Structures are given as C-alpha cells and as structure tokens.
Amino acid sequence: MTYCGRCKEERMHQVVALHSDGRAERVTCKYCQSTHLYRDPEAKAARARKTNGANAGSRSAEVKTRAVASNRPARAYSPQETYATGDQITHPKFGEGNVVEARAGKIDVRFGRELRTLLHAG
Numbered sequence: 495m496t497y498c499g500r501c502k503e504e505r506m507h508q509v510v511a512l513h514s515d516g517r518a519e520r521v522t523c524k525y526c527q528s529t530h531l532y533r534d535p536e537a538k539a540a541r542a543r544k545t546n547g548a549n550a551g552s553r554s555a556e557v558k559t560r561a562v563a564s565n566r567p568a569r570a571y572s573p574q575e576t577y578a579t580g581d582q583i584t585h586p587k588f589g590e591g592n593v594v595e596a597r598a599g600k601i602d603v604r605f606g607r608e609l610r611t612l613l614h615a616g
C-alpha cells in the first residue's frame with residue numbers, strides 16, 4: 495500500500511518504472527489510475543536519519559558553543575591574541591574553554607572542570 499496523492503488515501507499501486515537500483519520509481523494507483531512518483535517511506539526515513547546524523551554533529555557543537563554564557567563565537571586560541579573575561583576559545587589540545595579571568599599577559603580558562611592559565615597578548 496502506498497499513499498496516493500490524488501485519492502488522498504493509501505491505495506494499491508502497480509509499479510510502472512524502476513530506479514536503476516531496483517526501487518520503485520513510478521507507480522500507478524489501481525483505484526484512480528493516476529501515475530505518480532513512488533514515495534518510498536523507508537528510503538525517506540533513511541535519508542532523514544542520514545541527514546540528521548550528518549547535521550547533528552556540527553549543530554550540537556554549535557549549540558554547545560552558543561549555550562555558554564557569552565554570545566560571542568569561540569575563537570581559536572593563540573598567545574598572540576587578546577582575550578577578555580567571558581570569551582569562548584577553542585584550544586588545539588584542551589578543546590573549548592571559557593575565559594574566566596583576563597590579566598596582564600595571562601588568562602585563566604576553564605576547560606570543562608579544569609582551569610588552566612594560558613598566555614595572551616593583553
């Protein structure tokens with residue numbers, strides 16, 4: 495049974511064209527005789543899962559960055575840059591951090607539960 499767009503109902507359909515991989519491409523509704531693209535519910539679900547999976551990684555990282563106190567985007571840590579309290583940084587070794595204190599030449603950065611003192615140009 496496949497959903498027929500014309501009948502607006504689940505109807506028996508006859509496959510009239512196949513994809514190269516053997517999946518139904520076009521079907522004819524046995525009730526109203528209209529021919530339309532076959533909407534494969536499994537293929538659609540698989541595609542949705544795949545898309546979600548691909549996006550989930552980048553999106554959750556983005557959300558995580560944004561969710562922390564500041565709205566400023568995380569900057570890649572470099573000792574040549576100047577940082578201020580509240581800045582989000584990404585460190586090549588420690589990952590994402592939050593500047594909790596900025597002093598002359600040094601910043602205290604919280605990486606998860608660890609607090610580290612890093613150099614900066616400020």
Ligand SMILES: [Zn+2]
Nearest residue numbers: 498501523526
């Ligand atoms: Zn129909």
